[in-house]
Amino acid sequence: MSQVSPIDSVEHDSDVVFDNIGMTFGTASGVTHAVANVSGAIPEGKFVSVIGPSGCGKSTLLDMVGGLLKPTQGSVSINGESVTGPRRDTAMVFQEDSTLHWRTVLDNVAFGLEVKGLPKAERHERARRMIELVGLTGFEDHRPGQLSGGMKQRVAIARALAMEPRVLLMDEPFGALDQQTRQFIGRELLRIWEKTRNRVLFITHDIQEAVYLSDEVWVMSARPSVVKEVVTIDLPRPRPEGTHALPRFRELEDHLWALVKVEAEKTLGPGARLA
Amino acid sequence: MSTDVTIPSVPRITTQQSANRSRVIRDNVWRAAVLLALVLLWALLSSMSDLVASPTDSLNALAERFADGSIYRHLNATLQAVAIGFLIAAAIGFPLGYAIGRSKFLGAVFDPIVAGAFAIPRVIFFPILLQIFGVGVGAQSAMAALAAVFPIMVSTTAGVRAINPLLPKLARSLSLSPVQTVTKIYVPAMAPSLMVGIRIGFSIAFINVIIAEFFAARAGLGLLALRAYGMLDLPTMYGIIVLLAAIALAGNLALWAVERRLGNKL
Numbered sequence: 001m002s003q004v005s006p007i008d009s010v011e012h013d014s015d016v017v018f019d020n021i022g023m024t025f026g027t028a029s030g031v032t033h034a035v036a037n038v039s040g041a042i043p044e045g046k047f048v049s050v051i052g053p054s055g056c057g058k059s060t061l062l063d064m065v066g067g068l069l070k071p072t073q074g075s076v077s078i079n080g081e082s083v084t085g086p087r088r089d090t091a092m093v094f095q096e097d098s099t100l101h102w103r104t105v106l107d108n109v110a111f112g113l114e115v116k117g118l119p120k121a122e123r124h125e126r127a128r129r130m131i132e133l134v135g136l137t138g139f140e141d142h143r144p145g146q147l148s149g150g151m152k153q154r155v156a157i158a159r160a161l162a163m164e165p166r167v168l169l170m171d172e173p174f175g176a177l178d179q180q181t182r183q184f185i186g187r188e189l190l191r192i193w194e195k196t197r198n199r200v201l202f203i204t205h206d207i208q209e210a211v212y213l214s215d216e217v218w219v220m221s222a223r224p225s226v227v228k229e230v231v232t233i234d235l236p237r238p239r240p241e242g243t244h245a246l247p248r249f250r251e252l253e254d255h256l257w258a259l260v261k262v263e264a265e266k267t268l269g270p271g272a273r274l275a
Numbered sequence: 276m277s278t279d280v281t282i283p284s285v286p287r288i289t290t291q292q293s294a295n296r297s298r299v300i301r302d303n304v305w306r307a308a309v310l311l312a313l314v315l316l317w318a319l320l321s322s323m324s325d326l327v328a329s330p331t332d333s334l335n336a337l338a339e340r341f342a343d344g345s346i347y348r349h350l351n352a353t354l355q356a357v358a359i360g361f362l363i364a365a366a367i368g369f370p371l372g373y374a375i376g377r378s379k380f381l382g383a384v385f386d387p388i389v390a391g392a393f394a395i396p397r398v399i400f401f402p403i404l405l406q407i408f409g410v411g412v413g414a415q416s417a418m419a420a421l422a423a424v425f426p427i428m429v430s431t432t433a434g435v436r437a438i439n440p441l442l443p444k445l446a447r448s449l450s451l452s453p454v455q456t457v458t459k460i461y462v463p464a465m466a467p468s469l470m471v472g473i474r475i476g477f478s479i480a481f482i483n484v485i486i487a488e489f490f491a492a493r494a495g496l497g498l499l500a501l502r503a504y505g506m507l508d509l510p511t512m513y514g515i516i517v518l519l520a521a522i523a524l525a526g527n528l529a530l531w532a533v534e535r536r537l538g539n540k541l
Contacts, residue, residue, distance in 0.1 A: 066448050085450075092448045098441040102463045112449050115459070163449075 015079075016042040016065065016167050016199055022073035022224075023060050033224030034060045035071075040218065040227055042167060042199045049202040049210035051256065052220030053264040058203045059171050061220075065201060066092050066169050078166060088116065091160035095172040097152045099144040099159075105131065106140040109158045116163075123162075130158040133192055150181040157189065167199040174209070186212060187241070194238055207256045211249060212239060219259045222266040229259055328509040337514030352494035353484055354522075356412050360419020361480040367420070368427030368476065369469070373461070375428070376435025389429060397422040398486050410491045418487040419480035426475040434468025435461065470534040477526055485519065 023035040034057040042048045050058050063069040065076050067086040076083040078090065091112065099108050107114075109130050113123035131137055134154040144152050153173055160168055173189075174182045186209055193200065193213075204210050210217045214233050221228040233252060235243060243249055314330055321329040328336075340346035375381045375389070401418055408414040442464055446456045462469070488497025496515055503511035 068444065068447055086448050088450065090448070092445070094441050094444070096439075096441055098439070098445050100442070100460075100463070102466065111459075115449050115451055115455060 015044065016201070017077045018061075018065075018074070019077065020074035021061075021064060021071040021076060023057065023064065023069065024072050035064075036224035036226055037074075038220075038225070038227050039074075040230065042201055044199065045197045046215045047193060047200045047202065047213055048216045048218060049204055049214040050218045050220060051204060051207060051210050051260060052225060053222050053260065053267040054205065055267065056220045056222055056225040056263070058205075058220060058225075062092075062169050062171050062201060062203050065167065066090050088163070089166035091163040091165035091168055093153070093156050093160050093168070093170045093173045095175040097144070097149065097156075097176070099147075099152050099155050101144045104141050104143055105136060105147070105155055108144065108155050109162055112159055112163045126162055127158070130162045133161065133195065134158040135188060148181070149177050150185050153177065153185060154188070157192070161192070161196060161198070165198060167201060170200060170202045172203050172205070174206075175204070182206075182209070189213065190239060207253055207260065208244065211235075211252050211256065212243060217252075217256060219256060220263070222263045228263065231256060231259075326509070328513045332510040333513035333517060335514075336508070336510035337518060340511065340514070346499070348494050349496050349499045350518075352412055352415070352492070353488065353496045356415035356419055356484045356487075356495070357477070357480050359412070359416035360484065361423055361477055363416065363420035364423035364427055364476055364480060365473070368424040368472070369431050371424075372428035372431025372472075373435055373457075376432040382432075389425070389432075393425050393429065397425075397483065398490075401487055401490055404487075405491055411493050415484045415487045415492060415495065419484045422483035423476040423480040426479055427472040430468050430472035430475065431465070434465035434472075437468070438464050466537050467534070470530065470537060474527060474530040474534065477530065478523065481523060481526070 018038050018040045021035065021038050022033070025032045025034055038061065050061060052058055060069060064071050065078075065083065067083045067090065070084070078087065100111060103111065106124060106127055110118075110123040110127035113126060118126075128140065131140060134157055136151065136154055136158065139147065139151070144155065147155070157170075157173070174185055177185065190213055202210070202213060211233055217231045217233060218227045219229045219231065220226070231252065235246065235248060235252070317327070318330050321327040321332075337346075375385045397418070400421060401414070404414045404417045404421070408417055438461065442460050443456070446460045451459065484495070485497035485500075488495035489501050492498040496519060500512050500515040500519075503509070503515065
């Protein structure tokens with residue numbers, strides 16, 4: 001089992017680095033420590049997934065990298081600069097549908113570029129390339145209302161990729177999809193990613209999905225969450241369809257499941273037993 | 276492989292379109308039939324009661340007013356008051372409704388107040404408006420504005436609140452400016468409820484101008500109808516009612532058409 005303890009300070013200028021970040025919320029019932037002391041880095045060209053029990057602050061972590069939330073402790077830095085707000089070199093994909101239903105697929109994908117002020121010809125050209133990449137060629141003039149859930153998520157992914165982000169932030173992007181679509185679009189994502197090789201921070205609670213997609217899986221503990229363990233996924237790439245059946249895949253999956261189970265039982269309270 | 280790809284086949288679209296077309300024709304035939312039935316009912320009632328002028332007499336009286344040009348002053352006054360009143364209501368109602376919808380604090384403060392004030396018949400304030408603006412288009416416009424601002428505000432607030440919560444988040448993550456957030460996210464996302472606000476606002480403005488003209492006016496279709504009634508000139512009164520209905524219908528149909536086109540795009 002190739003395990004690495006949470007990285008202390010892998011300072012690399014071009015990386016996405018978490019330096020001892022924490023997040024506390026003031027709530028009606030007092031102060032909630034959502035995230036405590038998370039350190040780590042997403043190295044160039046790596047696909048990192050974060051798993052953990054629900055409510056462990058996975059999405060909070062992602063929002064902090066995206067500049068939507070400011071950590072109450074520590075800092076996130078991208079390319080050596082501290083993140084103080086949303087940046088042009090990060091792009092997000094959300095769990096639920098976030099397409100703009102009044103725009104065509106083409107104008108949805110080009111939306112970020114349009115806001116950025118790119119001329120129409122240029123942004124459409126780039127959007128068309130992204131549409132081709134996510135396999136939606138022929139649907140440029142359709143509106144989201146005419147598409148299935150999986151296709152809408154591909155539009156959202158294309159929109160994020162069109163920004164050519166330094167890091168792609170995905171918050172359970174397939175969480176709202178049915179199982180079949182989910183597996184299919186997971187393979188699609190991997191195929192796309194093999195071509196772009198962006199840094200990806202991928203939040204999920206699906207262990208199989210995490211193993212299949214990632215280079216590293218960070219397992220978060222129950223609140224206040226820390227990165228309990230970083231598990232390196234040493235499965236060779238590209239990962240063809242039979243990857244799920246590899247003994248090594250099973251081993252990694254079992255190991256992750258054991259880690260998550262302990263944390264989930266903590267969250268659910270003493271006496272809770274998961275099969 | 277293509278579990279989530281559904282491509283509607285071309286023939287299905289065409290049969291659907293022709294089915295739609297024949298449905299539209301059928302609906303329009305029935306609409307005309309209902310309208311005709313109403314006119315027949317009107318004719319029947321006029322033959323039974325002295326209080327109802329016949330359709331032909333009414334339309335003749337109305338045509339006469341147009342022919343001698345005496346109606347234009349009144350028509351202008353009414354339409355002007357509706358337009359000015361509606362524009363003021365829109366200029367206040369849309370931004371205010373938007374602010375109340377977006378801010379939790381403003382929502383908490385204004386929701387009960389707006390709900391309470393909604394029930395007050397706005398016409399109760401007309402005497403005060405008369406004091407402020409004097410008898411004339413100004414007072415009618417103010418009346419229309421006061422009445423129309425509420426439905427516009429309420430539907431805008433509802434529209435803001437119904438927006439997909441991920442869209443503002445998306446706007447932030449893409450670093451949209453506040454102006455871009457409104458023009459590129461909120462307005463298009465809320466277009467249907469904005470149109471409902473406009474349509475209801477127009478109707479309410481129109482209704483209130485006529486009511487206000489009943490109380491005090493220098494000119495206006497409401498005044499003209501009331502005068503005709505006072506002189507027991509029933510054909511003119513009914514003729515003006517027909518004109519009012521035609522204006523309301525034309526306005527609403529135009530706005531409906533815009534709404535539907537927007538709806539088709541969505």
